[in-house]
Structure formats: C-alpha cells, structure tokens
Amino acid sequence: MADVTNALTMKFKTADEKTRPVTLQPCKATVTETEATALMESMISSGVFIYEPAMKLGATLTQRSVVELF
Numbered sequence: 172m173a174d175v176t177n178a179l180t181m182k183f184k185t186a187d188e189k190t191r192p193v194t195l196q197p198c199k200a201t202v203t204e205t206e207a208t209a210l211m212e213s214m215i216s217s218g219v220f221i222y223e224p225a226m227k228l229g230a231t232l233t234q235r236s237v238v239e240l241f
Contacts, residue, residue: 175200176235181211183224191222202232 178196185191193214207230215224 182228186223
C-alpha cells in the first residue's frame, strides 16, 4: 500500500534580496493557486517572520509516494 505525503513549498524574495523557500507538510492535495497566493500574501503582511518575506516568487505542490515492499 502506498502512503502519499503532500508538501506545499512557497518561494519568497526577502527584504534583504535573498530567496527563501518555506515548506508546509503535510497539506491538502487540493491546494489551489488562489489559496497559495492568499497564504503567501498573509505571510508577507503578517510581520511575524524573522527573514521578512517581501515578494512572492512561486509555489509548488509536491507529492511523495512511499510503497512498502515487505
């Protein structure tokens, strides 16, 4: 039987011009572009992150499947 894990990775440009990925795992397999964009905008405007996300660069949904052989 296969176990599937979903991860949402969001890439930001930070206030100091670096690139920073943030991964949330597990997440729903049905995450939409609209939901990811809204989440990233909330993260930027929240002011709670030390690395200060300043701009959205992109997001990906990764599915990892593990099949137990025996």
